[in-house]
Amino acid sequence: MDIGDSVIDVSGLRRRYGPAGDKGFEAVRDVSFTVGHGELFALLGTNGAGKTSTVELLEGLAKPTAGKVRVLGHDPYAERRAVRPRIGVMLQEGGFPSDLTVAETVRMWAGCTTGARPVTEALELVDLVGRRDVRIKQLSGGERRRLDLALALLGRPEVLFLDEPTTGLDPEARHNTWELVRRLRGEGTTVLLTTHYLEEAEALADRLAIMREGRIVTSGTPEAVIGSYPARIRFAMPVGWFVGDMPPLAELGVIRHEEDRGRIELQTQELQRTLTGLLLWARDKGVELEGLDARAASLEEAFLAIAGAGTGEPVAAGGAGLGVDSVAGRKA
Numbered sequence: 001m002d003i004g005d006s007v008i009d010v011s012g013l014r015r016r017y018g019p020a021g022d023k024g025f026e027a028v029r030d031v032s033f034t035v036g037h038g039e040l041f042a043l044l045g046t047n048g049a050g051k052t053s054t055v056e057l058l059e060g061l062a063k064p065t066a067g068k069v070r071v072l073g074h075d076p077y078a079e080r081r082a083v084r085p086r087i088g089v090m091l092q093e094g095g096f097p098s099d100l101t102v103a104e105t106v107r108m109w110a111g112c113t114t115g116a117r118p119v120t121e122a123l124e125l126v127d128l129v130g131r132r133d134v135r136i137k138q139l140s141g142g143e144r145r146r147l148d149l150a151l152a153l154l155g156r157p158e159v160l161f162l163d164e165p166t167t168g169l170d171p172e173a174r175h176n177t178w179e180l181v182r183r184l185r186g187e188g189t190t191v192l193l194t195t196h197y198l199e200e201a202e203a204l205a206d207r208l209a210i211m212r213e214g215r216i217v218t219s220g221t222p223e224a225v226i227g228s229y230p231a232r233i234r235f236a237m238p239v240g241w242f243v244g245d246m247p248p249l250a251e252l253g254v255i256r257h258e259e260d261r262g263r264i265e266l267q268t269q270e271l272q273r274t275l276t277g278l279l280l281w282a283r284d285k286g287v288e289l290e291g292l293d294a295r296a297a298s299l300e301e302a303f304l305a306i307a308g309a310g311t312g313e314p315v316a317a318g319g320a321g322l323g324v325d326s327v328a329g330r331k332a
């Protein structure tokens with residue numbers, strides 16, 4: 001399989017809990033996306049947005065109410081036997097017998113896995129070799145999470161589903177997990193990640209989708225999603241100078257500005273143009289822009305604007321349509 005071939009293909013996916021009509025609840029509403037070979041795709045959204053309900057359909061754990069799912073070219077529910085040995089699944093709750101040790105658990109799991117990695121290799125991947133003889137019930141929450149990951153990786157899966165893989169991990173363990181996920185992706189593993197950590201999605205994802213109320217409301221590369229939100233320039237005007245002394249803000253590409261006790265914030269979709277205009281003006285007038293700070297929007301800002309908005313319709317940034325689409329783009 002070549003890079004770019006689609007490994008996960010989802011179209012018109014719907015999942016309803018309970019009966020049709022008012023008594024039931026449709027958690028996934030017409031979701032479509034593809035994930036290419038060796039790509040890392042992150043599914044984001046607030047609690048209850050429908051991420052787990054979607055991922056469970058991809059893992060073959062439930063049958064969609066409507067729509068199509070293909071993983072490695074197969075229907076993961078109807079053709080579970082063809083798909084299951086080639087995927088690795090890290091659920092939110094592992095739920096292992098708590099009296100077994102770490103090594104016993106991995107060995108037990110390996111017994112049900114074709115072509116399993118040796119126990120030590122699996123534990124090395126997640127830095128748990130030193131904890132191999134500890135009982136599951138004595139592990140910390142973060143250590144259990146790492147064991148969940150080791151088990152998901154046991155069969156050297158071609159497709160890896162990671163449901164909030166770093167929840168409860170300390171910063172070092174989180175960064176180690178990121179490195180491992182990057183390495184696996186570098187080796188050609190396709191990864192579908194759900195996470196509440198936006199910096200995790202920003203650091204790892206080739207593309208991401210933000211869900212709200214069962215629908216994908218935005219998708220694209222992290223750069224494209226972030227780029228559709230305005231950058232901000234902040235500074236303080238020296239005493240005696242006012243915004244009105246500057247060139248007309250619209251001519252500098254400013255789409256919005258705020259002023260609070262001499263602190264100015266300019267928002268722009270054209271950071272370089274606005275900043276250049278501002279700095280040329282300041283130099284010409286000999287104005288010192290105190291505490292000057294210019295930065296692009298963060299994924300967090302974009303996420304809050306998109307995921308937090310009230311309706312099920314695609315969200316507009318600064319009044320304009322987002323226009324961000326699922327054009328494939330890969331991180332180097």
Ligand SMILES: Nc1ncnc2c1ncn2[C@@H]1O[C@H](COP(=O)(O)OP(=O)(O)OP(=O)(O)O)[C@@H](O)[C@H]1O
Pocket residue numbers: 017018025027045046047048049050051052053054
């Ligand atoms: N078995 C179920 N029966 C009825 N409703 C359910 C069931 N499972 C989930 N839901 C509902 O479906 C919606 C989507 O839930 P889901 O777990 O997919 O969201 P999520 O995006 O994964 O949330 P989180 O970030 O909290 O894990 C929620 O409103 C939830 O209450």
